[in-house]
Amino acid sequence: MVTSILPRNNVNVLGNSGQTLIFAHGFGTDQTAWRHQIPAFADRYRIVLFDQVGAGKSDFAAYSPHRYSSLYSYAEDLLDLCAELKLKDSILIGHSVSGMVSLLAALVEPQYFCKLIFIGASPRYLNDINYIGGFEQADLDQLYAAMAANYYAWASGFAPLVMGNPDKPELAIEYANTLSAIRPDIAQAVARVIFQSDHRDKLPRLKIPVDILQSNNDIAVPLEVGQYMAQKIANSTLTNIPTTGHLPHLSAPEIVTRAIASCLANI
Template sequence: MHRYTLFNLETLTLELPTSLVNKYNLKVEGNLEAAQTLVFAHGFGTDQTSWRFVKEAFSENYRLVLYDNIGGGKSDPNAFSPIKYQELNTYASDLLEIVNVLNLKSVVLVAHSVSSMIGILAAIRNPAAFSKLILVGASPRYLNDEDYEGGFSRDDLDVLFKSMTANYYAWASGFSSVAMRNYEKPELGKEFASTLSELQPNVALSVAKVIFQSDCRLALPTLKNNVLIIQMKNDVAVPEAVGRYLHTHIEHSKLLEIDVEGHFPQLSAPDLLSVAIESFLNEQN
């Protein structure tokens, strides 16, 4: 028999199976009576706690939905399978499952890193589920290609995967500092290193290979939702050229290049990121 957790959504009582809460570490917070829902989706090596500073700016006026991607955070470790999760569309199915179970329509997705592409794939499959997408540090392809700068060569990826295999925890410590930048705030790099180190090394390697070898470029022109692309400077994972590429290939998109170092503005510059999000939320379609 299923157990249920009760949430009051739009004055209706929703019976949410506890199994789903346990699967994704699903949380519904903020103003449960609000008309608009924000769904926060995290990137590789982090979890929903990475949004803790940003979400506070929206807790009074928006319903907030947070979850952990399978394979990360406090999601059910038994739910991960390297065979099942060998493509980003599986994660998109997870996102759509959450939206459908909560019976949500026209949500705003605030997605970081790989969850940006997951969100795009989900929105293409069910456009009515999303009103707007806010993509932070997004990349449709990390591997360089002819006339495309993704930021990584095949040799770069080979070295990355070999380093993860040889000594995962040493790799996590080094990579976290470079990805976070903000060297004057070493605690941020240490936080990312901590969440990376909580992943099972074999799971982390499997997920990293899926992410860094993915190519979602052909999907971009089919996205019809309104999109804000937030691009950071000196992002080791996503060169500035990638943000411009996304803007060129997503029809209803706006590009905002922010003066923030590193890949994690939700941690290093949450106030600036919150203002950017709020401004886009208030724009008329």
Template sequence: MSVIRRNNVVVSGHGEKAIVFSHGFGCDQNMWRFVAPEFETRFQTILFDHVGAGKSDLGAYDPEKYGDLHGYAEDLVEIGEALGLNDAIFVGHSVSAMIGALASLKAPDMFEALVMVGPSPRYIDDIGYKGGFSPADIEELLASLADNHMGWSMAMAPAIMGNSDRPELGQELADSFCRTDPAIAKAFARVTFTSDNRADLPRVTARTLILQCKDDIIASEAIGEYVRDHIPGSTLVVLDATGHCPNLSAPREVVAAIQDFV
């Protein structure tokens, strides 16, 4: 199967250099619609859907392959190989930030720079590390998602989005969650929220920008600082934005920060 069709890859823009945008859990490439077009005059822009999301081929979903984040990173590398990417820029939101880091380790020449939007290398607290959630919190979250996908989506999306004064944003995220296949969403949620990529951070050699929001219940500012402190030479920028999805809630701030970096 063509990887282009499998991951619903969409290529736009102009320029010799490419910039790849990768969405987070429960979302699809539509979440970049306020950001990606701003780069089309300077870059070849590439958007795609992770298998199981958006208009990807659901039939390509393999529970074993996608049992950890490496399966998604392998897809990203395959997309890059199909498009002949070299020294490209990768922009990953939420869990995709770690997927991009893993892909950069698998294919070091493919991405010369990483932009991590709201990253977290581990969501569960550990000795000397504050991920934001206890093991019991995560198991409760996963059990609730498995028991009532729609109800979980409607309850959690506004909290994740933040910006309670703009309820339409939370509703859009809830709608996106609800469009995701429940079985795949359940599996991807477990992979996402039980992942631990802390040991991978010091191995990243691509120059890296970390974009962090204020009052983000998924990835706190302290986590952004942790990522900065463990990726050599990386830079942390705290956006004038709240919640976990600044690509929707504060796209101008995201665009400006990326433009300054690239």
């Protein structure tokens, strides 16, 4: 029996008027990561929030490593959501891995989207010839080994590195807690899917406008990645926002909210 997308992905819809904004979270977080942004847009837009399968309050029984062996399965879930809610010309704000998930979805069913907004997105995390992704394979192998050895200790050490902003330790603690809420086997499998993915060849195929918001000192997504995407996606703009770390919507919410508002103003 196929589980309905709404309970499977813990879909929440706020408001019923105006253009639709879909907020899609990144690895290690859930829809609550957008709590600072929602109030700024709730009065003018219909807002759709959801949890990727395996995260937040999604149906963990719907997860299988075979089904979610690539980002395409997450893109299929996003398309299920759009179909179920009968969306059209929506705007998707995707953090981290949800940037590429939304890109893959938009290539299949472009009518659902009129704009994508990437925050800390990357088509490939591994360095390659003439490409800086940020990691060597040896780095990732060490990461996977640490996750397997003691997942909760790994989460506590990984969170401050990814969050940045050492002057706000409470943010790293929050991120460590949401990482720790994921089942360790799911987290390890999803991390491999994300970090070993390569969707660089899909970038030139996207015709929908994309706004790329790039943070500084992001251990997961170097500045060169944003520049690379802007070069490869024809209808794109790159904005370097004055924030640090990989989760600026949590560490500098006002700046990110203003950046999103600027992107929406250009529609």
